[in-house]
Amino acid sequence: LAKTTQPISMDSYEGQEVNITCSHNNIATNDYITWYQQFPSQGPRFIIQGYKTKVTNEVASLFIPADRKSSTLSLPRVSLSDTAVYYCLVERSGSARQLTFGSGTQLTVLP
Amino acid sequence: DTAVSQTPKYLVTQMGNDKSIKCEQNLGHDTMYWYKQDSKKFLKIMFSYNNKELIINETVPNRFSPKSPDKAHLNLHINSLELGDSAVYFCASSQNYRDNEQFFGPGTRLTVL
Numbered sequence: 001l002a003k004t005t006q007p008i009s010m011d012s013y014e015g016q017e018v019n020i021t022c023s024h025n026n027i028a029t030n031d032y033i034t035w036y037q038q039f040p041s042q043g044p045r046f047i048i049q050g051y052k053t054k055v056t057n058e059v060a061s062l063f064i065p066a067d068r069k070s071s072t073l074s075l076p077r078v079s080l081s082d083t084a085v086y087y088c089l090v091e092r093s094g095s096a097r098q099l100t101f102g103s104g105t106q107l108t109v110l111p
Numbered sequence: 112d113t114a115v116s117q118t119p120k121y122l123v124t125q126m127g128n129d130k131s132i133k134c135e136q137n138l139g140h141d142t143m144y145w146y147k148q149d150s151k152k153f154l155k156i157m158f159s160y161n162n163k164e165l166i167i168n169e170t171v172p173n174r175f176s177p178k179s180p181d182k183a184h185l186n187l188h189i190n191s192l193e194l195g196d197s198a199v200y201f202c203a204s205s206q207n208y209r210d211n212e213q214f215f216g217p218g219t220r221l222t223v224l
Contacts, residue, residue, distance in 0.1 A: 045215065101156075
């Protein structure tokens with residue numbers, strides 16, 4: 001299953017756009033990319049999922065290039081409450097379900 | 112209403128003891144999971160059940176045994192606890208095994224002394 005690599009930490013300021021990139025060089029044809037957010041002492045929370053190109057929802061966008069070997073989570077205009085750990089997850093669906101979380105990126109939003 | 116709940120929230124025990132962690136989801140989902148998060152925040156899948164059937168069984172010690180009495184419950188029993196078992200254990204559920212959106216519980220912090 002594809003191993004994922006993310007930056008350990010990132011800092012940003014309130015109101016800025018934040019882009020967190022995850023690399024997954026060995027991604028397979030039937031793998032999906034999912035991002036989760038985790039606050040201290042809580043379970044991860046689903047943010048967004050995609051297969052290719054661009055996906056947007058009310059909280060984030062996910063950009064996946066044609067080769068799908070990386071993906072970028074984009075958070076528009078972050079606030080202090082976006083300070084959390086963000087995980088990239090490669091999921092292989094189907095009868096042989098496999099899940100690999102990345103090591104997570106600690107995003108700290110500064111005032 | 113709590114969608115995915117775990118009990119207990121904290122568990123402190125001695126090496127060699129046997130303990131269980133319970134998980135319940137009221138979302139009507141078919142698939143449930145157990146994850147282990149270590150001190151470095153690395154999140155690793157342990158088991159997954161779909162409609163009470165084991166579908167993911169990662170390489171974990173035999174001391175760990177999941178049990179699913181019904182599709183709303185997935186319990187984790189750990190025998191002969193070791194210091195390295197200290198971690199936060201998360202339960203999660205998804206609508207079915209093809210659904211990639213998982214809903215996580217609040218976690219159980221296990222400390223083995």
